[in-house]
Amino acid sequence: EDQVTQSPEALRLQEGESSSLNCSYTVSGLRGLFWYRQDPGKGPEFLFTLYSAGEEKEKERLKATLTKKESFLHITAPKPEDSATYLCAVQVSNDYKLSFGAGTTVTVRA
């Protein structure tokens, strides 16, 4: 059975304090790994898709990396507006469905 585990569950940061979120996965045939951002009461917002080990993608203060067993979302010099829940999801080779992790809730204090 596909498993996606995110850590930590919650992360409190001071503005400017860089950190990383972890997403470890166990799947039979990874098609893609997705990162989303979700604000309270809203639907997830797409951030990145990673397809193969060694791949990296960046967007503003966020950088996502992928290995064969896990993905990291690095937040560099975060601002209060980066506060959100970050969700990791995997898609297996024979399916377009996504299996989500429980998420990491990031709070950035000014």
Add this chain to the structure above:
Amino acid sequence: GAVVSQHPSRVICKSGTSVKIECRSLDFQATTMFWYRQFPKQSLMLMATSNEGSKATYEQGVEKDKFLINHASLTLSTLTVTSAHPEDSSFYICSATGTDTQYFGPGTRLTVL
């Protein structure tokens, strides 16, 4: 691009009534749409997958007679919660995809009294 809308954003209904939620892809054709349910402080739980013009595929444990899904066109899918009860109260989110990436709607908060 890749905008998905949902309507209504919030609905309150009495127990025993049916509620319909619409999901539209506004700027792309969605070959597949998905319906999720999310409880407070929990992640998304996939309910069903729908492809245009065919019957939806429901996840294990989801009652297909309770949650009716229709995917009539490449830009519209509807979820009808039939004979809603308080335990059906939740945040319902749809997503749409034309390729690998799922783009999500803003969600519908359903409260059943």
